[in-house]
Amino acid sequence: MRLEPKVAIEDIALDHGMTVLHTFGAVPMGVLMPHLREETISKILTMRDDPRVGSVVLDVNYYDKTPR
Numbered sequence: 644m645r646l647e648p649k650v651a652i653e654d655i656a657l658d659h660g661m662t663v664l665h666t667f668g669a670v671p672m673g674v675l676m677p678h679l680r681e682e683t684i685s686k687i688l689t690m691r692d693d694p695r696v697g698s699v700v701l702d703v704n705y706y707d708k709t710p711r
Contacts, residue, residue, distance in 0.1 A: 644690065645697040646671040655695060659686055674702065 646652060652673040656663045660682075661675040677686045683701070690699045 644673060644675060644699045646673070647695050647697050650695040655690070655693065659690055659693075661686060671697075 644652075644655070646655065648671065650671065652663055652666055652671075652675070655661075656675050659675075659677075661677050664674040664676050666673040677683050687699050687701060690696045
């Protein structure tokens with residue numbers, strides 16, 4: 644996800660019931676995971692309506708051998 648300036652990814656994760664997996668230091672971006680996988684799509688749709696979030700995309704990672 645890409646954040647708007649001066650927004651903490653931890654605040655977004657807390658407000659949307661997600662866990663921060665990774666943050667990028669040079670850009671306001673990070674990777675979040677919902678607590679329940681079944682809620683992934685609904686969480687993405689909800690975050691797209693959050694004015695603090697610039698963009699959200701689903702990261703479908705087929706190349707890792709272990710599932711996240």
